[in-house]
Amino acid sequence: MFSDVEMMVFMEELEEKIQLINDNVLLLEKDGESPAVIQEIFRAAHTIKGSSAVMGYEKMSRLTHEIENLFDRLRQGTMKVTTPMVDILFEALDTLKALKDEITGDAGEVDEAPVIQKIKSCLGETGGCAPAAAETPAPAGPVVSEQPDGTFKDMLQIDDILENMVREAEVRGYQAYKINIEVDPGTQMKNVRAFLVFESLQQVGDIIRSIPSAEDLQDGKYDQGFTLVLFTKEDQGEITNLLMSIAEISRVEVVPLEINGHVADGDTAVENNFGQQAAEVNETRKDSGDIKKAAAPHMEKTTIKTVRVDVQKLDSLMNLVGELVIDRTRLDRFSEIFEGKYGSDDLAENILEISNHLGQVTTDLQDEIMKARMLPVATVFNRLPRMVRDIAQKLGREIDFIVEGQETELDRNVIEIIGDPLIHLIRNAIDHGIEPPEERVALGKPRTGRVKLKASYVESHIVITLEDDGRGMDAAKLKATAVKKGIITGEAAARMSDREALELIMAPGFSTAQVVSDVSGRGVGMDIVRNQIEQINGTVELDTSVGRGTTFYIKLPLTLAIIRALMVSLGEQVYAFPLTNVQETLAIKREEIKLIRHNEVIVVRGRVLPLVRLSNIYQMEEADEERLYVVILGSAERRIGVVVHRLIGEQEIVIKSLGNYLGQITGLSGATILGDGRVALIVDARGLVKELGTEELAYAAN
Amino acid sequence: MADNRNEEQAVVFYLREQTYGIDIDSVLEIIRMESIVQVPGTPHFIEGIINLRGRIVPVMDLARWFGLEASEITSSSRIIIVEAGESTVGMIVDSVSEVLRFPVSCIEPPPPMIGNMEFIRGVALFDQRMIILLELARVLREEEKTALDQLDMNALKSYV
Numbered sequence: 001m002f003s004d005v006e007m008m009v010f011m012e013e014l015e016e017k018i019q020l021i022n023d024n025v026l027l028l029e030k031d032g033e034s035p036a037v038i039q040e041i042f043r044a045a046h047t048i049k050g051s052s053a054v055m056g057y058e059k060m061s062r063l064t065h066e067i068e069n070l071f072d073r074l075r076q077g078t079m080k081v082t083t084p085m086v087d088i089l090f091e092a093l094d095t096l097k098a099l100k101d102e103i104t105g106d107a108g109e110v111d112e113a114p115v116i117q118k119i120k121s122c123l124g125e126t127g128g129c130a131p132a133a134a135e136t137p138a139p140a141g142p143v144v145s146e147q148p149d150g151t152f153k154d155m156l157q158i159d160d161i162l163e164n165m166v167r168e169a170e171v172r173g174y175q176a177y178k179i180n181i182e183v184d185p186g187t188q189m190k191n192v193r194a195f196l197v198f199e200s201l202q203q204v205g206d207i208i209r210s211i212p213s214a215e216d217l218q219d220g221k222y223d224q225g226f227t228l229v230l231f232t233k234e235d236q237g238e239i240t241n242l243l244m245s246i247a248e249i250s251r252v253e254v255v256p257l258e259i260n261g262h263v264a265d266g267d268t269a270v271e272n273n274f275g276q277q278a279a280e281v282n283e284t285r286k287d288s289g290d291i292k293k294a295a296a297p298h299m300e301k302t303t304i305k306t307v308r309v310d311v312q313k314l315d316s317l318m319n320l321v322g323e324l325v326i327d328r329t330r331l332d333r334f335s336e337i338f339e340g341k342y343g344s345d346d347l348a349e350n351i352l353e354i355s356n357h358l359g360q361v362t363t364d365l366q367d368e369i370m371k372a373r374m375l376p377v378a379t380v381f382n383r384l385p386r387m388v389r390d391i392a393q394k395l396g397r398e399i400d401f402i403v404e405g406q407e408t409e410l411d412r413n414v415i416e417i418i419g420d421p422l423i424h425l426i427r428n429a430i431d432h433g434i435e436p437p438e439e440r441v442a443l444g445k446p447r448t449g450r451v452k453l454k455a456s457y458v459e460s461h462i463v464i465t466l467e468d469d470g471r472g473m474d475a476a477k478l479k480a481t482a483v484k485k486g487i488i489t490g491e492a493a494a495r496m497s498d499r500e501a502l503e504l505i506m507a508p509g510f511s512t513a514q515v516v517s518d519v520s521g522r523g524v525g526m527d528i529v530r531n532q533i534e535q536i537n538g539t540v541e542l543d544t545s546v547g548r549g550t551t552f553y554i555k556l557p558l559t560l561a562i563i564r565a566l567m568v569s570l571g572e573q574v575y576a577f578p579l580t581n582v583q584e585t586l587a588i589k590r591e592e593i594k595l596i597r598h599n600e601v602i603v604v605r606g607r608v609l610p611l612v613r614l615s616n617i618y619q620m621e622e623a624d625e626e627r628l629y630v631v632i633l634g635s636a637e638r639r640i641g642v643v644v645h646r647l648i649g650e651q652e653i654v655i656k657s658l659g660n661y662l663g664q665i666t667g668l669s670g671a672t673i674l675g676d677g678r679v680a681l682i683v684d685a686r687g688l689v690k691e692l693g694t695e696e697l698a699y700a701a702n
Numbered sequence: 703m704a705d706n707r708n709e710e711q712a713v714v715f716y717l718r719e720q721t722y723g724i725d726i727d728s729v730l731e732i733i734r735m736e737s738i739v740q741v742p743g744t745p746h747f748i749e750g751i752i753n754l755r756g757r758i759v760p761v762m763d764l765a766r767w768f769g770l771e772a773s774e775i776t777s778s779s780r781i782i783i784v785e786a787g788e789s790t791v792g793m794i795v796d797s798v799s800e801v802l803r804f805p806v807s808c809i810e811p812p813p814p815m816i817g818n819m820e821f822i823r824g825v826a827l828f829d830q831r832m833i834i835l836l837e838l839a840r841v842l843r844e845e846e847k848t849a850l851d852q853l854d855m856n857a858l859k860s861y862v
Binding site: 322657659662665667670678681 | 737739740741742743744748751752753755756757758759760787788789790791842
């Protein structure tokens with residue numbers, strides 16, 4: 001059986017190669033045939049074929065074998081890429097993914113035969129050369145069966161030292177082999193391949209010599225291949241198999257090492273020399289040992305860079321840091337007490353210094369752990385090109401899909417949630433935004449529509465923009481539709497600015513598609529998109545111009561666990577308002593509060609805003625103060641003013657749940673622990689605004 | 703340690719002159735009273751939440767849960783942090799006396815007369831004392847949680 005580590009390496013490589021094929025098939029479709037792309041796919045398929053066969057996943061190996069065949073034909077130019085072929089290739093990729101899931105246990109048994117049949121028929125149709133069936137029984141030991149198409153350059157120089165070592169080894173029952181290894185020319189991580197070779201060989205013997213040097217190999221500084229001298233008790237075949245099991249090793253040649261023109265296979269004459277040159281031999285052995293020792297740590301540094309960690313572990317680390325913060329604050333207080341008691345004593349100052357340093361370290365620690373929870377958005381973005389292609393094909397659009405900023409990192413929780421809204425927006429862009437090719441040509445636009453997805457950092461946020469050069473949206477039309485659907489009244493529509501009209505597309509039940517297709521146009525899209533994004537404290541905005549296209553801006557927090565909040569107090573108790581929902585704060589006098597029937601309101605710049613007293617919501621005593629503060633909260637188009645006693649300021653807080661027992665409590669989204677150990681409640685601003693806020697639109701209409 | 707099977711250990715505490723016991727396995731720790739932050743919109747018996755070394759833990763007043771007057775906080779008042787199922791909860795009690803070891807044989811089933819006594823696992827008669835053993839899972843039972851869920855925004859609306 002294979003170890004977990006080997007399995008992991010295999011799965012990672014598999015994923016990478018599948019993605020590579022996916023990307024390149026997309027390229028193939030878009031830009032037509034190019035030798036480089038075909039070569040790339042061929043290599044990736046070849047690698048999967050080899051490693052899956054070694055790991056014993058025959059179905060996968062059979063399938064990739066067929067893909068490889070197909071691309072071999074394309075490579076030789078005996079076949080041309082056609083649209084049906086690309087479709088089959090995508091189907092094959094889907095099957096490959098399904099097979100991967102089968103291995104991980106995420107999916108049931110997969111039947112790879114139909115798609116193999118399709119590939120074969122594809123081969124038969126156009127090629128007409130040797131039937132594919134004849135080539136199928138290869139996979140078992142796939143790469144081994146390949147005929148070497150040239151001889152290895154003999155780079156090894158046998159000197160005295162080596163000669164002596166070989167003789168000595170033979171005395172101890174070791175056989176010396178010269179091993180020539182060639183890696184796939186396209187391999188991404190030559191250093192890793194070399195490392196794996198070293199790793200595998202060191203399990204069965206000692207590597208005495210390497211050309212180029214071990215250091216160069218670790219750095220990937222070699223051309224096609226390299227040569228090693230190995231002392232081992234294993235036989236030739238065993239070593240060949242071992243090496244061929246390493247992915248992207250394309251050719252291996254193991255030959256017994258010849259000394260002075262003779263194959264040294266336990267010649268008795270060696271013994272005579274042995275005694276005489278023992279001292280020298282010892283010395284060289286030590287040398288070789290040193291080389292190995294020097295090589296090993298270096299290798300680890302360059303290859304093992306990542307460790308998988310359960311997110312829960314990171315969470316509990318985060319909690320521990322939280323405790324540290326609290327302790328530090330306590331320590332702070334002690335140092336104050338010390339200072340009061342002993343004046344500016346050395347001891348007191350020391351404590352202060354320690355406490356400050358501790359504070360710094362804890363903050364850094366917190367930042368680092370937060371960073372460890374981040375993943376590149378590529379994990380989401382990578383899935384999209386394929387989806388765009390499928391939708392575009394279904395709808396008869398021609399799309400040039402550009403993705404930028406995949407390396408931008410986000411908290412994994414955010415990444416999990418962001419996928420769906422993005423898919424929705426992209427679907428909309430293709431379905432409603434981009435015109436059919438003929439229409440575009442008629443309009444004097446390039447035939448191919450452009451959809452650009454970009455992620456970038458903006459201050460402590462991430463902004464994802466989705467830009468299309470399609471129809472754009474017409475505010476007047478949006479208004480008309482909204483009135484027709486009864487979302488707003490005609491009067492309200494007349495007063496509405498164009499900006500506000502754009503927001504209408506995110507109103508529930510609004511959909512401008514004339515025909516309900518299965519791609520989009522169910523009228524539930526945009527409000528759900530906004531909801532999902534707001535759930536993770538993000539915002540959506542859009543910009544559009546008729547005939548030129550639409551751009552969506554999605555602003556997301558880097559993390560969900562920590563938010564910026566406005567801290568306010570109500571009597572003794574501290575409350576936190578998530579800053580994303582805070583529009584502004586006002587200081588008001590009591591007489592500025594007006595009554596409409598029994599409801600308190602204030603007028604802010606000519607707009608009537610309903611007021612809520614935090615003390616009422618949370619059943620606390622109302623302070624009878626002249627000066628009050630109002631926090632204006634907003635979510636979507638609703639606004640609400642919340643009366644609080646005092647504003648404390650902005651702060652970063654760590655969101656903690658109230659625990660299972662209390663569960664979800666209306667009006668609260670959790671609690672946080674302040675620096676001094678006190679607990680503050682986090683106001684569910686979104687919920688509050690949703691329930692109590694008035695829609696600006698409705699107000700405009702009144 | 704054959705004794706283990708025939709013996710039980712319970713944390714014994716007092717509430718309104720009555721003696722109660724909780725299985726020691728479900729007790730995480732016992733802390734002194736500390737500042738409790740009230741949480742609006744929770745049932746009457748929830749006193750609020752506390753910061754238990756970086757963890758937010760809800761605290762209930764056991765007396766009010768029993769339908770008695772709210773506990774009077776004194777210097778001997780304690781919060782027993784218990785764990786049942788997925789929930790960690792603090793319970794305010796008048797005082798904690800000891801950890802008691804008693805034979806299983808002296809546990810009597812709860813008397814059938816007194817209505818809905820599901821939260822009593824039994825009564826231990828030991829050493830001239832009568833200890834009411836609580837069934838924690840019942841005290842922290844599901845219905846209470848659903849009651850919490852049902853509190854909706856209507857309550858809040860009336861304040862506007």
